[in-house]
Amino acid sequence: MTAVRPAAAPPVPLPPARPAPLLPVPARVMELDLDRPDGPWAPGRSGPARPPDAAVPSVVALVRRSGRPLGLVALGPDGAGGDESLRARLVAAAERDLRPDPDGAPAPAPGRADRTPPTVTVVVCTRGRPTLLGDSLRALLRTDHPATEILVVDNAPEDDTTEQLVRGLAPGRLRYLREPVPGLARARNRGLAAAHGEIVAFTDDDTLADPGWAGALAAAFRADPRIACVTGLVVPAELDTEAQALFERYCGFGKGFAPRDWSRHTDDADPLFPFAAGRFGTGANMAFRTGALRRLGGFDPATGAGTPTRGGEDLLAFLGVLSAGHTLAYRPDAVVWHRHRRTPAELDAQIRGFGIGLGGYLTAALVHRPALLAELLRRVPAGARYALRRAAAPVTPADPAAPATPADRPAEDPRTGAALARLGRIELRALPRGPAAYLVGRVQDRRFRTGSRS
Template identity: 40%
Template sequence: MRDLIPSDMKDNVFPVPIRYVDHLSDDVGASAPVIGAGLVVFVSDGLPVGQAYIEGSENLGALAARAVLPETIQHARNVMQAPIRNRDVSLLICTKDRPDELARCLASIPRQSLPPVEVIVVDNASAGDDTRRIVEASGATYVRENRVGLDYARNAAVRAAKTEFLAFTDDDVVLHERWLENLMKAFDRPEVGCVTGLVLPGELSTPAQLIFETHWGFGRGYKRRDFGPDFYRQSAPFVAPAWLIGAGASQAFRRQVFDDIGLFDVRLDMGAAGCSGDSEFWNRLLHHGGTCRYEPTAVSWHFHRKEMKGLAKQIRQYMSGHVAALLVQYQNTGNLGNLWRILVSLPKHYLQKFGKWLRKEATSDNIFLRDEILGCLNGAWYVLRRWKTPAW
């Protein structure tokens, strides 16, 4: 089944075009042209401010009226006009055996409107010497971490950095020129300990990439949102959905946060349980009274996996890490909402998906059902076997 194109995507023509349109251009007006299927992203002063995916043909002006909110444009302008008060920031990248993707990511850093004080690349036990050569050619600092696991690498990056703020991105990401500047501008209150940014798809060239973007993507919309004590308290009975905060591919922290609540839990993420080291850390920050902020003007592009086989593996890792993180969060906080999600919410969710699967409805939403369930079981087993393992 994983080799099939889901029934709800058979009419798509690949690659799916991604069009960037200035919302004030002549094309977005009373006589706006009709455009074909694809993803349309509207921009204002170079910053994305709204998007819409269309399957047929639609008038561009009508699409802009529906997708772009005046308050979103005003927020983007306010951020652009705000002074930069936080400049003491390191840019940190963790990588393993992806030299080409890393080179593409590093190439986007010199264009940053706010140059980082330092760029540190942590090589998480890559084979060969290509990663080192690429890092040294870019002028970044190379750090080797031989313990395999993304959170071992993240923690090595935190220890190596020397600045007040630490910004993380991934090796399969390209950064908007104002990404770092706008992340730093969002730290405008002392209680904001973490800021995440908008992550758009770098391409939608295959069914696997479209499935990921549709059901698993990193985009969190175009409105700034704060996740603080009220969010954590109100959602505690059913576990705070920290995964709504953003994506680990675009996040920044005050260094003080790591001093206060510890480092990333090495039982999570790639090389361990599979994923969710970032959302567990956000959950921990919320539990200790901090605030996480989603800032949509801090824009980057992620290049999703192209092959269905690779996406299936990624989804297993995502669900494995998700359940593992819930158990770690219960261990750390005693919040029974984490167990409620594992024992009640997720089984109910998968029973509904299984019903569709039995009816042979191979849609993009359930085509990886087996991988999701196996991932959940693996995550629970992984953490329970390491229940007393030190977190870092």
């Protein structure tokens, strides 16, 4: 029985001070609120959680108190069974390992409960994944924020399957848009241009949004006018395969359980700040003041999935927010659940894309803001050391006294394990391809724009 404790919220050192958790696989993923008598629930509050069984004997649960996420607890096969109810076993694990505050979540600050909450436009970009999209939209339709608009941007569709799904799922509650040119940044810009809300939030078609997600984002913006971007907690929606658990150990989208704020004046111990924009959050769970993002020019269409750059459009937007003098906030109360890639081949391709996207993002940052070059060069040595450490597999001589069976051996350190080091090498080798990929993407974008005007 193990637990992932909440982060203490100081700047994250390099390399990370605490290894990522060794999550059991396969495991039922669920959530539990200590202050509610019901539960546990399936991700996104889609219904009661399925209990563990012989095929899936373990459990990983997001534990909350009064809605506030506290951490993850994991019950292995030895802890998920027994005479007590599953809820009782999860509560016992949380009380022992997370030590939740008995007073519960802090009361909201006076004057924060506006009678007219800010409107939120949620943009979901998709391409050819109607089954995943349907689940994602059903979760969004369960939102408890009263002023939420949901836009679906169909990116370069090959048929009308997605359009038919959206128009038939919840008539009058969903808006369908089509972006004919492939590229996630272009699709997001299409949604940004059509958004009616004061806040525009982005998530992906492979996520399940918590019912309180949009409201938590809105509350963060309402609390501080300096905030122009908010990111939130991303929790795995399923842990069915080793590839999904490996992704979570290597670079899971979750950024901890403590709120953080950053600005250009932040005294941050990370030597890569502000270029290590991935630590601020991810495009699967991000929101902006609509006007601020439009003034920043939206997303660079030469970046993102569907372009040679394969990613980086969210990181570039985060850097743009900070460079413009705004505050970027991370609020773990804004929860979405993400379905990670299921197979080793899909995971390798994703990590390779991360490497190319990172190289493209850094190139785009200098193209848009050449004045950052000197600052970036000062951080190159620290960044190189960090990347090499992630890619270095330990060389451990065979121990004749080691237990004979893998189950009896000590768990390997997930930050230095050979499997994770292999992913680090995939990402590192792909990174140099990013600059050329970004330049090709710019040429393609120029041709698309020239063709659209002819």
